[in-house]
Amino acid sequence: MAQDTAVPKLDFEYWLDKAIKWGQATTLESQKDVCLHLPQLQEFLRQVYETLKHMDSIAAIQQFPLIGQLLGRLCWNPFVIGYDESQKTLMWCLCCLYSSEPQNPVELKANSWIRSLLCHLLSSSKWESNEAETSTFISTLGYTSADYYCHLVKNMVFSLLAEFRGNQFNGRNIQGRKKISLPESAVISLWLRHLPSLEKATLHLLDQLVSIQLNSLEEVACVIKDSLLPQAASHPAIFRIVNEIFKNVLLETDGTPEVLTVIQVFTQLFLQAHQNENKEHRFPLKAYFPYHHQPLVTALLRRPLELPTTHWSQHLKCISDTLKALVEDTNISSFADLFEIWFLVARFGEWLDIAAEQLLKASVEPDALLWLLAFYHCPQNENQQRTQTMVEAQAVYSHLTMLFSYTVLSVKDLEAAVHTVMGIDQCCNQHLIIHLLTNFLLFSSGGQMIAQEFIYHITEATDTRKEVCSLLIRTAYRIKHNGEENQKTVKLLNELVQKLTSKV
Template identity: 30%
Template sequence: MSQLQPQTQLHQTAEEPLLNIQQMQLWLDKAVAWGQADSPDTQRDTCLHLSRLRDFLQQLLTQINNMSSTTETMKRLPFLGQFLGRLCWNPCVTADATSRRLLFQCLWGLYSERPGNAVERKANQWIRKVFCQLATEDDDAAAQAVTKHMGIQPEEYQLRVLRKKVAMLQENIGKSCSSLGNMNLRCSCDCILATSQACVPLVTCPEAAPLISALLQQQVTCVRAQLSEDFLDALSSAYSSKCLSLDEQAVVSLWYHNLSSLEDAVLRLLEGVHTSTGSTPQKLQQQVAQSLLPKACAQHCSIFMVVNDIFRSIIKQAEGSEPVKCLIQSFTSCFLKELTLQQHQRSVSVKAWFPQSPQSLLVPLLTLPSEMPQEAWRRHLDWLSSSLQRLTEEEEKGDGESSSSASSEGHHKVFEAWFLLVQSAHWVQVALQLLVTPGPEDSGPLLWVLTFYYHPTNRGHNRALQLVHAKEAWEHLHSLFSVLARPLPVDRLQSLVTLVSPQPQQLSPPTLLILNLLVNFAVFSQQSLSGSTEILQAVVHRSGLVDEAACLLSSLELKLNGGSCSSSDANRVHLRIKAFQNTLTHMHAA
């Protein structure tokens, strides 16, 4: 109603009442126009004016309480009864807790304990009738106890009204254009928007949970069957502040409909990487597994696109962050498992979820090592290495051209290839494992994959230099872990310590690469446990990388448990991992 402006509270004087007849007439006209709020337009308009209506009801209650009697109140505000009566039949008003409380208090204030005239007796009779009819239409026992003088419980009455409101709104949800028998009839999908708008005050009411869930999971049959943004924002706010409990599927639907709630969920998952004290790969995987995000992504490609874009943005800002990489790897693993379950029900190509990834690399990288014979791993990694090298060569060629668009496209392709490799780090682990026991094949392709994983950009043309460092470290490790006699070669050991030692205040990619090689040599080589422990202990102690080595051992254990890579002597490998973890724990304590 355009003429309704926010009310200004007036100080009551003998000459000037707190409210006047004109104000009451304006709101009465509005209540008449609303009726019982049984159309989308009236429901929407009622909700829009609800805040100002509450202010007016508060002023009205003050006015009633300041009057000496019901007779005086009705004389000052002759339209009061009609106004309150109409609001009592408006479910959008009675469903709002604050409005309902103020409305009830106004009615209680008008009830006369000792009616002194016909006006007050008639008012009491009318108030009883209103309460009785609203509380129940069928239960005579409840109707007998409507007023406080007859032992009424206001909470019970309010709950009945709320349930009626929810039931009425829920009836509207099934009314969509797909349910109309005659296509010439007017589309009724507007009721979805209006119902969701009318549900805004109810989002924290447990009784409204089925209605909210039904709204969120309502299939969209046309563009007009949209949910109110106010409703979605209210749900998102209530859910994030833990004032709202939703079942799993309703949460997934909320993320599907509301971008901000989805972004909040992803950011909370990412915050766990930085805020969790003593965060380990196992803890990160547990956080991911407990999250509904992988399941939601498998159900809705659009949700996965948003989540993947956030991960893409975060890892661009911190490409060397191992915890972020670990989180992305755990997430992708959980997502692919959920996607496999979903694809049993519907056939959707995995390419639909990864449109930006190099399509020639997509399936080869997402394929798990356990899904192919172990003897095929080396050939598979050689092919992946050559394919990735071709992409980087195209990038460098683009850098040399004058066209900035060619260079930008090259960088984009290389980044997407690297991002996919991070997501599919099971092949990085296989490369590490194969480098421990090399056959007659050249180790160059495997080392190149590792170097690319840890050093994707070619800033300052350093990729070749990083590869040289990786090969030198691999040769030192291969030599050290081949020695069966004691003492260990001091020169080789010191050279390895020099290579792996980090720069001040920074873990460089070569450091992480070489440390990972060291951990895998210790775990998978045929060197004795005591000999491997001596080498590992000496290098991590002198380089000060005890915690980092422990994290890599935990990550390796997790990958082996998850079946991302397999070992012919799995029991021996797990025993060695436990032994090394105990050693590093004692070193840390010392």
């Protein structure tokens, strides 16, 4: 063999040492090291194959005595064979070592060993659905297609049984084993290459958050961060797919409060991850949000912490005026267009909660902020319906502002507001007024005294316990992170959340 085509012995020793240290990549350190060296390993395996394909199997084993041990170890490393190209190159290398006409028991045994490895690699791949891809390997094994799939199923069953028995005998709990942990970059690469895995991860996150009882937004944020989806969404292609899934789930669940809260927290975490991206590689934010809504996007993207609290009302008026001009545009006529605008606003729900709070706590011109809340809760209302919504909201708002300075209140003092809520035909108008009432109870001295009694009464009467609970959790999170409220309000919020979540 020409000297320049030979694979240096040193490389075999180096990679065998690596393969021994990696084992089956059960520790985070070994997983990271595999991912770090994967490009160099792939190049090495390619060189091995280019050399082996010019040699017969006996000469290959004689010249490279470590090759069998090395390939065998690599074939059982899930992080190596998880990469399609590495898996395929390993298969071709093994085929080069296979003796088409074995002459002795050693070659027969080697062929049997190679067949078992190829069966394992094929059972670990998605190629079984592609006859053209697998036919060469199946014929190398000496099987027909029908025989191969029979052997494949048996191999998988035997492997699972062996693992199960091993877990039993070793006294280990299967549910408590260390899951395989991929680096963030590897997960994102997987999602970019394999759309079903991204869809599954997104739906799993939503199912996980909606199906379990969470008592704080910190818990929600922790679960969302662990999913890696906010970080991965820094890639616009991933963001758009996750965005579409969120929109469809919202439509299917009719805007359930839990899903809406998850989307709002996800948006905050995505913006944080985007901000932490290297400036040179960071995509502009207009790549993620509708380009034709840029003035509204720009206003919504301003975080409350970036502005003095004294400027919040003015900024909310700017959001409201921009939104109103957009909604009343004659080109916005279809439900799809209207939903796109509403969904954009809903993603930044923190500003909506602040709007309801500012209406009661600050000296503001109420029309713009009430209109903003009216659109958020009742986006499909047309001019006449929205006018009626505004009239009802104004009446409740005026009543609440009159009572805001009272230090002592009773539930009877709020009966007018309760009757307004109970007498409303439109459910969305009811949500708007409950939004105002809840903020009144949290931020007025008299309201705090009757908050537990009143919230229990109103949520039982209107079946809005989950909605109010989501609002309370969001408010507690905002207060904790902004630090603009006293401990009395924080304590009240915690008590209310505990009481409501115990009944959900």
